[in-house]
Amino acid sequence: MAESNTDTKSSNQMWGGRFASGPDAIMEEINASIGFDKKLFAQDIRGSIAHATMLAHQGIISAEDKDKIVHGLNTILSEIESGNFEFSRRLEDIHMNIEARLATLIGPAAGRLHTARSRNDQVALDFRLWVKEELEKTEKMLTGLIAAFLDRAEEHAESVMPGFTHLQTAQPVTFGHHCMAYVEMFGRDRSRVRHAIEHLDESPIGAAALAGTGYPIDRHMTAKALGFREPTRNSIDTVSDRDFAIEFLAIAAITGMHLSRLAEEIVIWSTPQFGFVRLSDAFSTGSSIMPQKKNPDAAELVRAKTGRINGSLIALLTIMKGLPLAYSKDMQEDKEQVFDAAESLELAIAAMTGMVRDMTVNTGRMKAAAGSGFSTATDLADWLVREAGLPFRDAHHVTGRAVALAESKSCDLAELPLADLQAIHPDITDKVYDVLTVEASVASRKSFGGTAPSEVRKQIAFWRARN
Secondary structure, three states, rough: OHHHHHHHHHHHHHHHHHHHHOOHHHHHHHOHHHHHHHHHHHHHHHHHHHHHHHHHOOOOOOOHHHHHHHHHHHHHHHHHHOOOOOOOHHHHHHHHHHHHHHHHHHHHHHHOOOOOOOOHHHHHHHHHHHHHHHHHHOOOOOOHHHHHHHHHHOOOOOOOEEEOOOEEEEEEEEHHHHHHHHHHHHEEEEEHHHHHHHHOOEEOOOOOOOOOOOOOOOOHHHHOOOOOOEEEOOOOHHOOOOOOHHHHHHHHHHHHHHHHHHHHHHHHHHHOOOOOOOOOHHHEOOOOOOOOOEEEHHHHHHHHHHHHHHHHHHHHHHOOOOOOOOOOOOHHHHHHHHHHHHHHHHHHHHHHOOOOOOOOEEEEHHHHOEEEHHHHHHHHHHHHHHHHHOHHHHHHHHHHHHHHHHHHOOOHHOOHHHHHHHHOOOOOOOOOOOOOOOOHHHHHHOOOOOOOOHHHHHHHHHHHHOO
């Protein structure tokens, strides 16, 4: 007896804590997915209704059973949406939770719903529907962000600011042109979203466990009912494919990277040292001990969310990389990564759209900074090529000497006396001053896609037409 007590005590210590009841508790904990896949309830019910309708149409189940199933599923949908549905971990996942409740509501007819399908193609369908809906939502949110940038670009098509390379002043640009750079970035992201929707627009239901089914089902009927272009064409690939989820995460990671770059610029621009933009209290916080502080926390958190999204992509790639065909239980770990990344991406896009519309732009500070760092040096070199006939490399050398002289005199290039410039090269005339202002520099960049206000407005018109 004593030996038995010792064994029991030892067993409890081995399993420990929440697993005190032994291996069964561990298996339930590791196997259950209802804690996160309950998010798929609407997709699961929608797929089941389409499947039951097809089964009845094909004469595989009776019309009476189909009506009971559809009514029961709609009842369950109402219960879940109203918060009156009790999810059970013992039933593992969303599919079994709904099926068990359906049996309680309609009796034996519930058992006919699972004819000609498996949980393998069922979960593939639910997850694919969810990702498709999330991509459609992302597309709309990116369209809103692009619209916010188009408005700011139009407002500031002529507002001069410094353009940077290596975060060093390079050449003057307009703030409108800078905004349009992000329109291009997020436009590419939206294009990737649209391609991803096209890639996943195939219905998995009917692939069953991995080999298809012997029942005379109509997969084209269910595909059409669920809004897919067509059914998938290989049952083995169908139940083992998570490319659509990985592609969503890849898009989220690239979009997150773009959002993070923008967030970093807002953080820099809102510092007292730059002072280019100011965020309202709606997107800022104060310091607990420094009353003068106004912290761009929303931008900083967008920047941080990118790390979570990247982690989700790497996690799912790692989960899938060693799996033989077809389905493996490892694939249960796919959803939390996608759900978390989707939530982070939605929040980041919404926050950034709000900040773009909210921020106050200090055009005076931008213009003053645009002329710093001898930003019109390239304009001087170009003038020497055009007007004095110098090869560009020689013009580059002459300009370098002019910059060195201006630096020694603590003045801008436009403030150098003509005599000083002519001492560097005798062919320089007073007409050179026409190109040494930041406004003249910006206005001259009329090449397609350049920063000249006229070109910025052309690109705004192009994007408004396609947004």
